[in-house]
Amino acid sequence: MTAPLAITMGEPAGIGPDLLLRLFAERVERQLPVFAVYGHAGFLAARAKRLGLAIRIAEVLIDDAREVYADALPVVPIDGMVEDAPGQPGDKAASVVINAIARAVKDTMTGHCRAVVTAPIHKGALYHAGFRHPGHTEFLAELCAIDGHVKLPVMMLAHDDLRTVPLTIHVPIKDVPGLITRALIVETLRVMAHDLRQRFHIAAPRIAVAGLNPHAGEGGSIGREDVEIIGPAVADAVAEGIHAVGPLPGDTLFYPPHWRQYDAVLAMYHDQALIPIKTVAFDAGVNVTLGLPIVRTSPDHGTAFDLAGTGKGSPSSFAAAIAMADQMTAQRP
Ligand SMILES: NC(=O)c1ccc[n+]([C@@H]2O[C@H](COP(=O)([O-])OP(=O)(O)OC[C@H]3O[C@@H](n4cnc5c(N)ncnc54)[C@H](O)[C@@H]3O)[C@@H](O)[C@H]2O)c1
């Protein structure tokens, strides 16, 4: 019997709870795999009522989730105060949001669940409550540490055969050039190549590496990072047997016919990677974390405070995140 997926509740003032409740209500017609939500049952019941969703909610131990799934949303309860105030984020629920992620990862690391799908968090609210990670990606790496060793987490946004990875993530643009190192590029390419083989079943993954500067530095006349750091790093990776190419000009690399010549693109910073995928596939993109011992996916959007509690908003990206986590782990016990 396959273990359930773990879905974390995310920011209660955001759209995440709306979408996971809607997807549960549509679980039969969508043929969704069994999942349990890690969060606050009372809050989820209040949001379901606000949305007019006739959903029963059952607090469970994770191993009993499958038994109730046909009749009620299984919720693994996380203690704390959570009010139903869509669009009004605060830090009162921060401990519930954070502990839900930690508990879901623990239950997945120990085999009670087979993957984690995270609903969007509001980073600002968590930072205000003392959360010291830039986002899920870095927090998950720490939670998945084995013998104290925290592996390099890699954020990938994917839709069908379009995949992109930011080398640097939630850092100010002014800091990006200094963070681009030969070692980080090589290590990130190793993680990408490994997971493209293991998680996406691509036998010989081809990875394009974007330049940092316009026209990939124009041979060194528009900035030096491309010729002095990125190029040598790509050569190092190729020498290890990784099929990497670059640095390539970022402004033409994401034209889909060019993009599709590769199994993934390694971009140099957050928006260089995420703007293309969210432009072509916002409704279907999935955020998947590479380099972890578990599978973790997430919708490609955030908390959408302008839509939370309204019943509007598309569940498609959230559904795609569930589908990817299911496909990646379906064969696991
Ligand atoms: N995985 C995550 O936890 C995650 C991902 C992205 C952003 N965030 C966080 O979310 C918060 C808001 O971020 P943002 O405003 O940059 O991005 P956002 O994705 O929340 O919203 C951007 C725009 O897209 C729209 N949108 C978002 N989801 C939608 C959906 N499912 N259907 C229809 N329209 C949708 C919103 O209405 C808004 O107009 C920030 O705190 C950010 O850190 C979290």
Ligand SMILES: N[C@H](C(=O)O)[C@H](O)COP(=O)(O)O
């Ligand atoms: N950078 C992501 C995006 O814009 O979609 C998002 O913030 C997710 O980050 P985490 O999964 O690390 O929270």
